Amino acid sequence: MKVSSLAKALNTTPDTVRHYTKIGLLKPIKGLENGYKFYNSAQQQRLAFILTARHLGFTIKDITEIFNETDKNNPACPIVRDIIEKRLVEIEQKFQQMQTMMTLMQQAREQWRNMPDRAPDSHSICHLIDAFSQTQTSLLTTKIKE
Amino acid sequence: MKVSSLAKALNTTPDTVRHYTKIGLLKPIKGLENGYKFYNSAQQQRLAFILTARHLGFTIKDITEIFNETDKNNPACPIVRDIIEKRLVEIEQKFQQMQTMMTLMQQAREQWRNMPDRAPDSHSICHLIDAFSQTQTSLLTTKIKE
């Protein structure tokens, strides 16, 4: 199989296949005459593995480490279990941060509905933004708490 | 104010201040003798603005566009309202995607608890990962639906 057919078969892009090849995750056979790369079914299996792992939040580095073991016939399972724990901690944290930001943005949108447009002046570049500065929001929080 | 004191004052890093300066968002005055950069209160205001906008999910490009207007004394409010809408759509979408991935990862972690370690063989690199391949999961979904 050549690049594009492999990509199509596994529902990804030729560029992605080339990328994985370039960084050594896939090892096609190079045609002697024209330099074209050919992927056999073992390589197809590898690509399928990579795509699934990426789908599960594994990084390219993670996958490289896994292949380092499996290529020596060592089981990857222990590493895989470790990795998912790490990546889950990370994603859960990012998820929280994202939610926090999203909520703030939604608050801003709502609050701004009732605020007029205003030209910038010496003490404010844009009062909409100003209303959400750290100092302003802490004042707000304080007020709410009172 | 020099770089570090400005950074400290607004609770950010000297590198961030230098970065914003390099890309033209901040315009300090350069000391003639030693080339040190000095930030006045207008620049401090700009930095505060940038930090708040970043906090609200605005990109550097967004902020650049805003300054393009405010520097001509045009109101930034209409742009600001537009931007938050765009960024909210984006973040809400990413949030969903992230949640989907996170849920899948959590499912994997649970499911893997009951699965043994296994060495790689010719038809499987790691059966834990395999269990979540597109084809496998669609089979699973099908089974569940039946």
Added chain:
DNA sequence: TATAGACCTAGGTGTAACACCTAGGTCAAG
């Protein structure tokens, strides 16, 4: 006054995982 320690500069590199572009070679069909 010499020096150490804290600060500053400009400029470069690294990050993640590809997407996209370029210039040029290859292949199959009509």
Added chain:
DNA sequence: CTTGACCTAGGTGTTACACCTAGGTCTATA
């Protein structure tokens, strides 16, 4: 024989900084 679809290697762009380097500056102290 040409056209169109495919391939190659290699380079750039994306985001917002963090970090590093080599070298100059400032200040307090011994």
